[in-house]
Amino acid sequence: MALPSIILAASKNIGPSSEDSRLTAAEICDPVVAEPQSYDDMLPCAKARHIEEFLCRPNGTNPTDLEGHVQCMCKGDFFGEKLACDTCTRDNGGIDTLELALYDSLLHDAYDQLCLATAVPTAPFASI
Numbered sequence: 001m002a003l004p005s006i007i008l009a010a011s012k013n014i015g016p017s018s019e020d021s022r023l024t025a026a027e028i029c030d031p032v033v034a035e036p037q038s039y040d041d042m043l044p045c046a047k048a049r050h051i052e053e054f055l056c057r058p059n060g061t062n063p064t065d066l067e068g069h070v071q072c073m074c075k076g077d078f079f080g081e082k083l084a085c086d087t088c089t090r091d092n093g094g095i096d097t098l099e100l101a102l103y104d105s106l107l108h109d110a111y112d113q114l115c116l117a118t119a120v121p122t123a124p125f126a127s128i
Contacts, residue, residue: 025094029085044084051078058124066121073125074115082107 030045042050056072058065073079083104090100114125 025089025092028092029088029094044081044088048078048082048085051076051081052125056125063120066124069124070114070121074111078125079107079111 029043030049031043033046037046039047039050051073056069056076056078058069086095086100086103086107089095090097095103110125114121
């Protein structure tokens with residue numbers, strides 16, 4: 001399964017991001033919710049965080065635990081949801097197109113290191 005690629009279109013936000021717009025993007029893309037949500041009701045930023053911190057969190061550090069973590073991260077929705085979160089942040093002025101390109105590149109590199117590696121994993125995604 002290959003990580004979905006994005007086409008970087010010209011963005012209205014071509015200059016440095018402002019602190020005010022970052023707050024707006026955070027409120028739109030990753031709002032604080034008062035009540036717990038079902039996974040299906042979560043926005044992409046919340047889904048990516050939930051996947052990494054709860055659904056795919058390794059149970060330990062032995063190879064079996066880490067292999068399960070890799071399978072969960074790589075065969076699930078994490079990378080698509082993380083990219084959707086970053087794109088939402090760009091679309092709402094939190095980052096510019098160049099920052100999104102950098103994040104996309106880093107996400108692809110992390111995917112390659114975690115999901116395309118042939119060796120037994122030695123660390124969870126968060127350490128990549």
